Amino acid sequence: MIVALSGGIGGAKLALGLACALPAGDLTIVANTGDDFTHLGLAISPDIDTLLYTLAGLDHPDQGWGRRDETWSAMDTLAALGGPDWFRLGDRDLALHLLRTQALAEGRTLSRVTADLARRLGIATTILPAADAPVRTVLDTDQGRLPFQEYFVHRRCSPVLRALHFEGAAAARPAPGVTEAIAAARAVVICPSNPFISLGPILAVPGIRAALAATAAPVLAVSPIIGGQAVKGPTAKMMAELGLPVSARAVAEHYGALIDIFVADPADAPDLAGIAARIVPAPILMRDRADKLALARRVLETVG
Numbered sequence: 001m002i003v004a005l006s007g008g009i010g011g012a013k014l015a016l017g018l019a020c021a022l023p024a025g026d027l028t029i030v031a032n033t034g035d036d037f038t039h040l041g042l043a044i045s046p047d048i049d050t051l052l053y054t055l056a057g058l059d060h061p062d063q064g065w066g067r068r069d070e071t072w073s074a075m076d077t078l079a080a081l082g083g084p085d086w087f088r089l090g091d092r093d094l095a096l097h098l099l100r101t102q103a104l105a106e107g108r109t110l111s112r113v114t115a116d117l118a119r120r121l122g123i124a125t126t127i128l129p130a131a132d133a134p135v136r137t138v139l140d141t142d143q144g145r146l147p148f149q150e151y152f153v154h155r156r157c158s159p160v161l162r163a164l165h166f167e168g169a170a171a172a173r174p175a176p177g178v179t180e181a182i183a184a185a186r187a188v189v190i191c192p193s194n195p196f197i198s199l200g201p202i203l204a205v206p207g208i209r210a211a212l213a214a215t216a217a218p219v220l221a222v223s224p225i226i227g228g229q230a231v232k233g234p235t236a237k238m239m240a241e242l243g244l245p246v247s248a249r250a251v252a253e254h255y256g257a258l259i260d261i262f263v264a265d266p267a268d269a270p271d272l273a274g275i276a277a278r279i280v281p282a283p284i285l286m287r288d289r290a291d292k293l294a295l296a297r298r299v300l301e302t303v304g
């Protein structure tokens with residue numbers, strides 16, 4: 001069984017490639033929950049939902065988040081009534097948030113709710129939140145301390161990042177099945193997500209980093225940077241504001257001894273000479289399904 005650590009839109013792309021390349025049920029994804037928040041009284045888990053919709057073939061083809069064939073009557077009416085419409089919740093998407101909010105209010109865990117939703121959506125891949133207890137990414141910026149979605153969506157990543165915190169991580173425990181899956185895996189894949197906001201909250205959960213260090217399985221990370229540019233989202237801007245060079249090398253060094261293998265674009269391979277991990281050059285830009293499958297196959301043949 002392969003375990004993938006995933007957050008954000010880039011992570012979901014490789015997760016889809018892995019799900020297509022592997023036999024049904026041979027993939028377990030540990031999903032970031034640091035982006036989660038309560039909005040309009042609803043429990044929102046964006047990285048889990050991006051994985052659910054992507055693996056169920058319901059994802060919006062261009063947006064990377066939310067559903068295809070979406071309508072916006074509820075959101076438009078809410079705005080007309082003076083409600084906040086900066087975080088767009090489509091009519092069909094709302095149904096999932098209503099179900100999850102109700103289940104959590106009845107005392108079911110996030111991992112149980114996620115498993116129920118995955119099953120109802122016909123998804124064979126196991127999707128586990130990194131933790132059932134809340135872990136929330138909070139960003140210290142030049143505009144103050146901001147919750148993740150306020151920074152990412154409402155302010156469009158424009159504030160200058162000073163530091164990141166993962167509130168609740170210290171008190172959290174890996175969700176049921178997470179450390180067991182890592183221990184039993186024949187390989188662990190760290191998807192090309194933002195190392196700070198998408199992988200940081202997962203690795204901050206006590207026990208997960210130790211499980212990765214302890215597993216006999218190779219741990220492979222895929223670079224989210226190509227030629228000094230982030231493939232998607234604010235990774236490059238965040239790295240620059242955290243005082244890091246915007247390079248695949250900086251990402252490999254950020255993961256350090258945690259990884260055995262680093263898959264990077266051929267453009268960056270020369271810059272990676274001398275790092276401890278084994279470098280595997282591969283085209284890592286995933287524009288379509290074929291690219292996702294090709295990269296997944298390259299990853300799987302690398303780990304054997």
Ligand code: FO1
Nearest residue numbers: 008009035045046049065066086087088153
């Ligand atoms: N991202 C946006 O840029 N604008 C939105 O209005 C928005 C709404 C939204 C609703 C549900 C959901 O699951 C995700 C949504 N996202 C939106 C994306 C979300 O902010 C990001 O996917 C993650 O938090 C970062 O990867």
